[in-house]
Amino acid sequence: MSARVKICGLTRPEDIDGAVQFGADALGLVFYEPSPRSVSLDQAAELAKRVPAFMSVVGLFVNPSRQEVEAVLERVPLDLLQFHGDESADFCASFGRRWIKAIRVREAGQIEAAFEEFHNASGLLVDAWDPDRYGGTGKSFNWDLIPDYRPLPIILAGGLSSDNVFAAVKQVKPWAVDVSGGVEQDKGIKDIQKISHFIKEVHRVCKTD
Numbered sequence: 633m634s635a636r637v638k639i640c641g642l643t644r645p646e647d648i649d650g651a652v653q654f655g656a657d658a659l660g661l662v663f664y665e666p667s668p669r670s671v672s673l674d675q676a677a678e679l680a681k682r683v684p685a686f687m688s689v690v691g692l693f694v695n696p697s698r699q700e701v702e703a704v705l706e707r708v709p710l711d712l713l714q715f716h717g718d719e720s721a722d723f724c725a726s727f728g729r730r731w732i733k734a735i736r737v738r739e740a741g742q743i744e745a746a747f748e749e750f751h752n753a754s755g756l757l758v759d760a761w762d763p764d765r766y767g768g769t770g771k772s773f774n775w776d777l778i779p780d781y782r783p784l785p786i787i788l789a790g791g792l793s794s795d796n797v798f799a800a801v802k803q804v805k806p807w808a809v810d811v812s813g814g815v816e817q818d819k820g821i822k823d824i825q826k827i828s829h830f831i832k833e834v835h836r837v838c839k840t841d
């Protein structure tokens with residue numbers, strides 16, 4: 633069984649179209665202004681319109697206010713909320729939408745604790761820890777810290793690219809993988825060939841199983 637693929641941090645219509653064409657399962661829009669991948673409400677509404685049925689549009693937030701999330705939900709048809717900061721489980725659940733929680737992994741036991749704390753999530757995204765940035769760092773972490781017992785679907789992120797995603801999926805067997813920097817030519821500017829190569833590498837895993 634292959635892992636699903638989420639491409640995060642899309643900002644351009646042509647990148648959405650490329651990710652759709654090459655078979656991504658989910659597309660992430662960043663609503664966090666300090667990020668170079670951040671999109672405005674108008675931009676996000678236009679990008680979301682291009683996404684066909686049975687593909688998910690994921691809205692990414694970092695420590696947002698309730699009003700910020702509600703303003704996005706009024707304008708952009710999001711399928712899933714991704715909380716990538718220090719949000720509580722109650723806050724994440726309070727919008728009546730499906731949500732995933734991202735954690736930044738740096739030590740043993742963190743993922744097990746997050747399974748408990750965020751047990752109502754639709755998935756746990758495990759990303760690399762960085763002292764200065766919440767995500768989109770291009771860094772990976774020690775995949776041995778991911779336990780075999782998984783009460784929630786694991787979405788593996790952090791420093792993935794077509795060079796390492798085959799090995800990552802083989803070793804970790806995640807529900808899904810998430811990539812941003814590894815399929816870019818510049819921050820927020822995706823590279824369609826890299827997206828195609830990345831997705832092919834993920835799908836190659838099931839052919840070798």
Ligand SMILES: O=C(O)c1ccccc1NCC(=O)[C@H](O)[C@H](O)COP(=O)(O)O
Nearest residue numbers: 640667766767768770790791811812813
């Ligand atoms: O992408 C960003 O700029 C970003 C900023 C702040 C919080 C999260 C952010 N991205 C979240 C993602 O889901 C990324 O895809 C994930 O962190 C992996 O990024 P990368 O290591 O570049 O593949």
